[in-house]
Amino acid sequence: xxxxxxxxxxxxxxxxxxxLGWLLFAIFLTGTxxxxxxxxxxxxxxxxPARAVSTDSSLALAQGYLQQHASGAGRWFINLPDAxxxxxxxxxxxxxxxxxxxxxxxxxxxxxxxxxxxxxxTRGGEFFYRFHFQLQMPHPWGRWLAxxxxxxxxxxxxxxIITHKKIFKDFFTFRPHKGQRSWLxxxxxxxxxxxxxxxxxxxxxxxxxxxxxxxxxxxxxxNGDTRAFFNEAFPGTNNAPAAGKPGVLMPMxxxxxxxxxxxxxxxxxxxxxxxxxxxxxxxxxxxxxGDRVVHDFGSVISFNGVTGxxxxxxxxxxxxxxxxxxxxxxxxxxxxxxxxxxxYFICGLAGTAMIGTGLVIWLGKRQLKHAKSGVMPxxxxxxxxxxxxxxxxxxxxxxxxxxxxxLLPVSVAERADWEVNSFFMVWALSLLHAAVRRGRRAWxxxxxxxxxxxxxxxxxxxxxxxxGLVTSDWMLxxxxxxCLGSGVFLAWAAWKxxxxxxxxxxxQPRAERLRSLALKNEVN
Amino acid sequence: MKSNVxxxxxxxxxxxxxxxxxxxxxxxxxxxxxxxxxxxxxxxxRIEATVSGMMASFVFYLLAVLWCFACRSxxxxxxxxxxxxxxxxxxxxxxxxxARP
Numbered sequence: 001x002x003x004x005x006x007x008x009x010x011x012x013x014x015x016x017x018x019x020l021g022w023l024l025f026a027i028f029l030t031g032t033x034x035x036x037x038x039x040x041x042x043x044x045x046x047x048x049p050a051r052a053v054s055t056d057s058s059l060a061l062a063q064g065y066l067q068q069h070a071s072g073a074g075r076w077f078i079n080l081p082d083a084x085x086x087x088x089x090x091x092x093x094x095x096x097x098x099x100x101x102x103x104x105x106x107x108x109x110x111x112x113x114x115x116x117x118x119x120x121x122t123r124g125g126e127f128f129y130r131f132h133f134q135l136q137m138p139h140p141w142g143r144w145l146a147x148x149x150x151x152x153x154x155x156x157x158x159x160x161i162i163t164h165k166k167i168f169k170d171f172f173t174f175r176p177h178k179g180q181r182s183w184l185x186x187x188x189x190x191x192x193x194x195x196x197x198x199x200x201x202x203x204x205x206x207x208x209x210x211x212x213x214x215x216x217x218x219x220x221x222x223n224g225d226t227r228a229f230f231n232e233a234f235p236g237t238n239n240a241p242a243a244g245k246p247g248v249l250m251p252m253x254x255x256x257x258x259x260x261x262x263x264x265x266x267x268x269x270x271x272x273x274x275x276x277x278x279x280x281x282x283x284x285x286x287x288x289x290g291d292r293v294v295h296d297f298g299s300v301i302s303f304n305g306v307t308g309x310x311x312x313x314x315x316x317x318x319x320x321x322x323x324x325x326x327x328x329x330x331x332x333x334x335x336x337x338x339x340x341x342x343x344y345f346i347c348g349l350a351g352t353a354m355i356g357t358g359l360v361i362w363l364g365k366r367q368l369k370h371a372k373s374g375v376m377p378x379x380x381x382x383x384x385x386x387x388x389x390x391x392x393x394x395x396x397x398x399x400x401x402x403x404x405x406x407l408l409p410v411s412v413a414e415r416a417d418w419e420v421n422s423f424f425m426v427w428a429l430s431l432l433h434a435a436v437r438r439g440r441r442a443w444x445x446x447x448x449x450x451x452x453x454x455x456x457x458x459x460x461x462x463x464x465x466x467x468g469l470v471t472s473d474w475m476l477x478x479x480x481x482x483c484l485g486s487g488v489f490l491a492w493a494a495w496k497x498x499x500x501x502x503x504x505x506x507x508q509p510r511a512e513r514l515r516s517l518a519l520k521n522e523v524n
Numbered sequence: 525m526k527s528n529v530x531x532x533x534x535x536x537x538x539x540x541x542x543x544x545x546x547x548x549x550x551x552x553x554x555x556x557x558x559x560x561x562x563x564x565x566x567x568x569x570r571i572e573a574t575v576s577g578m579m580a581s582f583v584f585y586l587l588a589v590l591w592c593f594a595c596r597s598x599x600x601x602x603x604x605x606x607x608x609x610x611x612x613x614x615x616x617x618x619x620x621x622x623a624r625p
Contacts, residue, residue, distance in 0.1 A: 005594050008593050008594045009593070009594065011593065012590070012593045151582065151585060154582065155586060155589050155590070158586060159590065159593075206582045207578075207579055210578040210579060210581070210582075211578065214556060214559055214578050214581045214582075215578075216556035216557070216559055216581075217562075217574045217577040217578050217581075218574055218578075220560045220563060220564065220616075220620070221563050221570050222570075222574075229571070229574065232570070232571045233571055318568075318569070318571070318572045318575075320568070320572045320573075320575040320576040320579065321572070321575055323579065324575055324579055327579075
């Protein structure tokens with residue numbers, strides 16, 4: 001690299017962006033969808049009624065249910081319903097043997113009656129959320145790959161900023177209908193406009209998994225004892241082991257009330273009960289993470305489950321923990337209200353589009369050289385196929401996931417898995433389709449199909465909603481309208497692909513053409 | 525660097541591969557050593573120093589990667605990363621043994 005610093009950074013930006021661009025596109029799009037994971041889950045389980053509920057009565061119902069069905073469990077978890085997640089969720093885990101985790105069971109309860117909700121089996125929005133950082137791979141490989149991709153994203157962002165000398169001037173430059181130039185202007189504008197978001201989301205994703213990917217500090221400071229680190233970092237979860245003698249758990253209502261007073265009216269998120277039927281039962285009340293921007297894993301108040309006595313209030317976070325917590329909180333955006341949540345969603349889409357336009361530019365620049373011969377070298381064709389499948393193909397797969405949710409019969413065995421399978425099968429088919437069709441045709445057909453599938457989602461919802469549930473539920477209506485909007489946008493994109501504005505370049509004046517010809521000869 | 529794949533000599537490709545290896549693995553080592561140095565040297569409690577060190581490590585990684593592709597040759601990429609690792613390892617070693625004799 002004998003060229004200048006900026007050129008070498010441009011090279012780094014180009015190639016780091018290409019190599020993991022397809023994966024990053026999928027990570028960004030599914031992560032963006034995950035900002036609405038509760039709303040997506042709600043749409044995918046229309047049996048769960050949305051209504052105002054009281055925390056205290058739900059808690060008593062949950063405790064009653066668990067005492068009846070899971071009295072021998074090692075641990076209980078209760079997630080109280082809130083405005084976004086209308087169901088009361090209870091989970092329990094088999095007796096904890098040392099060094100081993102028992103299996104988890106989860107049930108959704110109606111917060112008003114305490115009976116099990118017979119909702120269709122689905123992963124819901126949780127699927128996008130999990131795919132976003134686990135990539136449907138066995139633990140921990142997906143997390144490693146996603147974090148590695150995040151590091152490459154970080155490198156691509158910083159090298160992109162260095163490359164881009166006129167960063168603010170170019171932001172106000174958009175030249176539409178100029179083919180390659182418009183793509184580049186769009187890429188730059190998307191990058192600069194939401195640059196703080198890109199930097200925050202990328203660096204925070206590294207911080208979230210730092211103890212997994214960068215454990216050297218823990219190993220040195222704690223002499224290889226990672227458990228000691230986690231106990232010190234999250235003291236609230238360091239509870240006494242089971243005594244082996246039976247005990248009776250107190251009603252948890254008063255404990256929760258006391259916790260709420262400690263947090264001066266803060267909301268309750270999750271309640272964990274350790275060894276519920278034991279003399280050493282302990283109740284950990286966690287604060288709702290949507291209460292504050294700064295996330296605090298350790299924000300816990302612990303009670304003795306048998307006497308109801310307050311055992312411990314977690315101390316205030318230290319400064320570094322608060323910084324790490326703000327990275328975490330900002331990334332997840334649980335604190336965001338409706339407006340801010342939409343802003344998160346739009347920023348996420350902008351990030352996705354930035355990656356997408358970058359991939360298109362990479363290919364477009366190189367295709368120009370082969371435009372005349374019409375024969376594309378294998379590696380360019382490979383990039384084209386991957387571009388199509390990873391972008392329009394993924395969008396079709398997302399739509400297929402929603403359609404499968406409503407079309408698969410409720411009684412199918414392993415129904416939730418089949419929804420996920422339909423997602424991946426459709427994605428694989430889009431790859432096959434992109435491989436056999438010519439580039440632009442494949443784009444138009446896949447975008448067109450995605451447009452159709454998304455635009456028809458409101459109709460699908462209307463036809464397949466369980467009877468009597470078509471009420472004035474704003475969450476469902478919002479989902480349908482968003483799908484309709486996405487359909488319109490995708491149709492526009494398909495139309496633009498069909499009628500590119502730069503296929504017929506405006507005839508250059510003869511003199512200018514001669515001059516450029518002369519210039520070319522000079523260069524050669 | 526040129527993107528014209530057909531005309532690139534093998535030596536050039538090997539040099540790029542070498543830089544990539546230096547950036548990925550050398551960069552990781554440098555980031556890990558950097559985080560250890562911070563953890564051992566920061567005058568705060570053990571847990572705070574550990575969290576700070578881990579959080580800052582990715583900046584070390586970034587700088588290492590940028591260096592590996594900005595310097596003039598693949599040899600310099602390796603030399604730079606190795607040199608920085610050596611210095612950080614020395615600092616970390618000194619800090620470790622003075623704290624725990």
